[in-house]
Amino acid sequence: MSDTAPITFPGIRIKHSVRPPDETGPPDTDRKDSTQPSDVGTAYERFVVGATVMDIDRFYDAAPGTSSQILTALEILKQAIDLLGQAQQSTIAIETDRIVQRFKLLLPKLFQCRAVGDGFGMIITSVHVAFENLNGTPATQVQIRTIWRILRELRNVPAMSVDHALRSIDEMEATGLEVDAPEVGTLLEEFDATDND
Amino acid sequence: MTGPLTFDDFKPFTLTCELRYPNAYLIFDKTGQILNDLKETLTNISVSNAGPQQTAFASDEGSFHLEIGAARFTSGRPGRNAENFTKHCKAYFDALIERLEIEVFTRIGLRYILRKEFKTEGEAKLALAAMMLLNLKPTKRFNNSDSPVEMLFRWEDSQFGVFVRLKAESADVKLVVPPELKDEIPDLDKKRFVLTLDIDYYTVARVEREQWNIQEWLPQKVRTIRKEVDGILQGGK
Numbered sequence: 001m002s003d004t005a006p007i008t009f010p011g012i013r014i015k016h017s018v019r020p021p022d023e024t025g026p027p028d029t030d031r032k033d034s035t036q037p038s039d040v041g042t043a044y045e046r047f048v049v050g051a052t053v054m055d056i057d058r059f060y061d062a063a064p065g066t067s068s069q070i071l072t073a074l075e076i077l078k079q080a081i082d083l084l085g086q087a088q089q090s091t092i093a094i095e096t097d098r099i100v101q102r103f104k105l106l107l108p109k110l111f112q113c114r115a116v117g118d119g120f121g122m123i124i125t126s127v128h129v130a131f132e133n134l135n136g137t138p139a140t141q142v143q144i145r146t147i148w149r150i151l152r153e154l155r156n157v158p159a160m161s162v163d164h165a166l167r168s169i170d171e172m173e174a175t176g177l178e179v180d181a182p183e184v185g186t187l188l189e190e191f192d193a194t195d196n197d
Numbered sequence: 198m199t200g201p202l203t204f205d206d207f208k209p210f211t212l213t214c215e216l217r218y219p220n221a222y223l224i225f226d227k228t229g230q231i232l233n234d235l236k237e238t239l240t241n242i243s244v245s246n247a248g249p250q251q252t253a254f255a256s257d258e259g260s261f262h263l264e265i266g267a268a269r270f271t272s273g274r275p276g277r278n279a280e281n282f283t284k285h286c287k288a289y290f291d292a293l294i295e296r297l298e299i300e301v302f303t304r305i306g307l308r309y310i311l312r313k314e315f316k317t318e319g320e321a322k323l324a325l326a327a328m329m330l331l332n333l334k335p336t337k338r339f340n341n342s343d344s345p346v347e348m349l350f351r352w353e354d355s356q357f358g359v360f361v362r363l364k365a366e367s368a369d370v371k372l373v374v375p376p377e378l379k380d381e382i383p384d385l386d387k388k389r390f391v392l393t394l395d396i397d398y399y400t401v402a403r404v405e406r407e408q409w410n411i412q413e414w415l416p417q418k419v420r421t422i423r424k425e426v427d428g429i430l431q432g433g434k
Contacts, residue, residue, distance in 0.1 A: 023308075023360070024214075024215045024269070024308035024399060052355050052402045052403070053402055053405070054356060054400060054404045054405070055356055055402070058357065059400075059409075060413065062417050063421065063424055066420065068417060069413065070410055070413040119407070157408050158407075158408070158410060159408060159410040160407050161406075
């Protein structure tokens, strides 16, 4: 078919599949009419295009006007990452805070895309709660950089697993951010107190 | 025939989604569990071949193959919007990804085969030639027919690849009935003349498990195939 023809080496025997190696093969559509390669030989020449990692924007690219939650999420995440990038570059505290406030406005939109994945929903909720728990205190540069890095990672793997999300949330907590909602915190304290009794 | 053919003129024949991954040795322990997981979602599961390295099974929803380095689901009734196809793929692939602990896919392929039936083989060939997809003068080559009966195209870069094949062909449909039933059911021996449209859309770059949201990706790619193939069929728009 369209594959590079196998180079055969005498003495090496292997059973060849009817399906060429670069073809998605439904079992009932294997090409019966193509010239079969010799059943002697294992080596064949293939031109390898590359074993690069998938670019997430190519992976989910769609025709303009296509409505898709993941496309929306990727677009908003891009804006969020850009804003946090700007916030890190700013040396004036009030300017940094103004940019962070703009970033916070994107969180409800990202929250609406939480069906993208369980890990996605957990990260977005945690970032939102972390900012709420700051009670107006400006986030530190370390905290901003950590959230920026986590969101960049999330944008690359939007179907993030829960375990992966929990590790990322731990990283946020390590910078001093509190990711549990205040009422959850109170409940946990009460639970711990009861448990200790 | 009126005007150029469109994607909608073809009837879906099979739709397959295939995953390839680095050898998953847990297949030796977990194949039964994967089938067990699917009992809730699929109906009338029957195993046609069970071996250490390869298991094939079918259900009312389609046929499934599980190998040490690949897995695929094929539906013979994919429908236009692939909604059910996506649902069944998700059930199957979620179960095997979880059980076989697959973290990365070396290739994700989506193969869509469609057919348009014609009264004669000549009509099917004519329909293919009328698409004017090749810039070749219609003349006898290799002392053979005036126009090719099959055309293959492939586009590929470091991220994705697409293979499109069009072929005017004839297919035999045969049903041989056991002698004791011949009075009730007649034998069937029919020749069909079809133009086959065969598209294989696949990833070239490695895809991480956490990048792939199957519910979003599959319908999106089916729509992409539809749109792009329509452009090709209508004379390279």
